[in-house]
Amino acid sequence: MSMLKINDLRAYYGQVQALHGLEFALTEGTVTTLLGANGAGKTTTLRAICNMIRSTGNIEFEGKKLGGMSTESIVRLGIAHVPQGRGTFTNMTVEENLQLGAITRPDKKQIASDIERMYDHFPRLKQRYTQQAGTLSGGEQQMLAVARALMLRPRLMLLDEPSFGLAPLIVRDLFGILGKINREDKVTILVVEQNAQLALELAQQAHVIETGRIVMSGTAAEIKNNEDIRKSYLGY
Amino acid sequence: MELFTNQVLAGIATGAIYACMALAVVMIYQAIDHLNFAQGEMAMFSTFIAYQLMQWGLSFWPAFILTLVISFIGGIVLERVLFKPLTNAPVLVHVAGFIALFAILNSVAGLTWDFTIKQFPSPFGSSGFLGSQLISTHQAGMVGVTLVLLALLYIFFRFTRVGLAMRAAASLPESARLVGINTSWMIALGWGMASAIGAIAGMLIAPVVFLEPNMMGGILLYGFAAAVLGGLTSPLGAVVGGFLVGIFENLVGTYIPGIGNELKLPIALALIIVVLVIKPSGLFGRKIVQRV
Numbered sequence: 001m002s003m004l005k006i007n008d009l010r011a012y013y014g015q016v017q018a019l020h021g022l023e024f025a026l027t028e029g030t031v032t033t034l035l036g037a038n039g040a041g042k043t044t045t046l047r048a049i050c051n052m053i054r055s056t057g058n059i060e061f062e063g064k065k066l067g068g069m070s071t072e073s074i075v076r077l078g079i080a081h082v083p084q085g086r087g088t089f090t091n092m093t094v095e096e097n098l099q100l101g102a103i104t105r106p107d108k109k110q111i112a113s114d115i116e117r118m119y120d121h122f123p124r125l126k127q128r129y130t131q132q133a134g135t136l137s138g139g140e141q142q143m144l145a146v147a148r149a150l151m152l153r154p155r156l157m158l159l160d161e162p163s164f165g166l167a168p169l170i171v172r173d174l175f176g177i178l179g180k181i182n183r184e185d186k187v188t189i190l191v192v193e194q195n196a197q198l199a200l201e202l203a204q205q206a207h208v209i210e211t212g213r214i215v216m217s218g219t220a221a222e223i224k225n226n227e228d229i230r231k232s233y234l235g236y
Numbered sequence: 237m238e239l240f241t242n243q244v245l246a247g248i249a250t251g252a253i254y255a256c257m258a259l260a261v262v263m264i265y266q267a268i269d270h271l272n273f274a275q276g277e278m279a280m281f282s283t284f285i286a287y288q289l290m291q292w293g294l295s296f297w298p299a300f301i302l303t304l305v306i307s308f309i310g311g312i313v314l315e316r317v318l319f320k321p322l323t324n325a326p327v328l329v330h331v332a333g334f335i336a337l338f339a340i341l342n343s344v345a346g347l348t349w350d351f352t353i354k355q356f357p358s359p360f361g362s363s364g365f366l367g368s369q370l371i372s373t374h375q376a377g378m379v380g381v382t383l384v385l386l387a388l389l390y391i392f393f394r395f396t397r398v399g400l401a402m403r404a405a406a407s408l409p410e411s412a413r414l415v416g417i418n419t420s421w422m423i424a425l426g427w428g429m430a431s432a433i434g435a436i437a438g439m440l441i442a443p444v445v446f447l448e449p450n451m452m453g454g455i456l457l458y459g460f461a462a463a464v465l466g467g468l469t470s471p472l473g474a475v476v477g478g479f480l481v482g483i484f485e486n487l488v489g490t491y492i493p494g495i496g497n498e499l500k501l502p503i504a505l506a507l508i509i510v511v512l513v514i515k516p517s518g519l520f521g522r523k524i525v526q527r528v
Binding site: 050052070071072075076080081083087088089091092096099100101103104148152 | 397400401403404407408410411412413414415416417418419
């Protein structure tokens with residue numbers, strides 16, 4: 001059963017068209033990755049799902065059409081978006097950032113216990129919970145961004161280049177946690193990555209984008225083992 | 237020495253007015269990143285509403301509360317009708333909008349209630365405070381109200397979820413939308429709160445300067461000076477700035493020969509310029525700590 005269905009998605013930055021009729025679907029409970037070079041349209045796809053950019057086409061989340069909805073109402077359906085650059089509220093504390101992640105939820109008691117759970121997932125954040133988020137290291141800020149997104153109790157999590165600018169060891173850690181979140185909390189994940197090798201280890205499904213179109217889709221194993229794709233699009 | 241204490245106390249009393257106005261200025265600045273030039277006229281208009289309610293027979297406090305409610309709703313309506321359509325417009329369009337609002341409110345008030353000055357009652361009376369000759373009960377009441385207001389705002393922004401959401405929407409609108417905050421309503425709420433705070437300032441100051449459509453002209457300038465001095469991003473700064481401007485203005489007027497009462501207003505302007513040159517973020521302005 002597909003949770004998110006995207007049909008004929010076209011997106012525009014001013015006059016420039018960035019997506020040319022993208023089509024794909026996400027299966028509930030899986031991790032899917034969008035791969036491709038710089039400027040292929042990966043970030044644009046995520047932004048179009050949350051209606052943060054002008055787009056046409058059809059996006060359906062659990063049978064509900066997202067076209068014309070505001071970003072905040074799409075988020076309220078249970079779609080958490082960790083944007084590029086992480087979108088951390090740098091002048092607020094770590095704890096306030098986590099509170100903000102749950103700002104749309106009415107269940108106050110469970111919010112407190114969810115914050116504790118985030119500190120279990122990311123012990124580093126617990127040590128720094130009264131600190132201004134802007135003073136965290138890059139890795140810690142990325143952990144905070146993921147934790148903030150999880151505070152929504154999302155059904156679907158969109159991640160935009162979570163590995164960007166992080167040391168390899170921290171990236172390993174982070175992807176380990178993402179896998180755990182997917183398995184234990186049953187969160188469906190769509191992750192955009194330039195680090196294809198890493199993303200293909202986490203994901204079950206993969207789509208390769210080139211200049212606003214999907215040029216190849218398959219299971220992570222198929223994409224990984226396809227020599228041509230690897231050489232021409234993934235560069236390793 | 238007695239002259240000095242006297243002037244400082246009087247400065248604190250007028251400073252409370254500036255602090256109130258500065259709070260309103262900071263509220264809107266936080267929400268939309270612009271200074272609202274019509275803030276003073278909005279406050280004046282609210283005060284006229286209170287005056288009208290009392291003319292119709294309400295006693296002070298019911299009129300006060302009702303005026304706050306009306307001003308709060310009025311602020312939200314102004315934002316929805318006039319400024320929401322301008323969200324993405326350049327800054328000069330906003331300035332034009334503020335000036336238009338200024339002129340409209342000023343003339344409508346003049347048309348409705350005419351330009352003669354009117355008495356406005358003080359809820360605190362005007363006898364000496366604690367038997368003192370230096371400060372009246374009304375002035376003491378003003379200081380008290382300002383401090384209570386500041387404490388309420390602090391609690392609101394620090395400990396409530398709506399306050400947290402408003403801060404988030406003001407600092408990073410896009411991220412705020414991504415956690416599900418309706419940023420456009422947060423701005424409207426900021427307008428409503430600023431309008432209500434302005435109404436409090438107007439109703440506190442009207443007993444001192446008397447009620448008339450131009451009563452806020454000079455005071456808004458002092459309010460701006462206070463907000464700039466304290467730092468435009470900090471409610472606490474606005475209040476401290478208000479008291480400092482009040483004291484400073486009185487001391488300069490008393491001790492520097494040739495300034496007197498007539499030249500007090502340019503002092504506010506000079507202060508704005510000096511602060512902007514020496515410390516643009518003000519005394520309490522946000523210093524963003526960032527690790528790179």
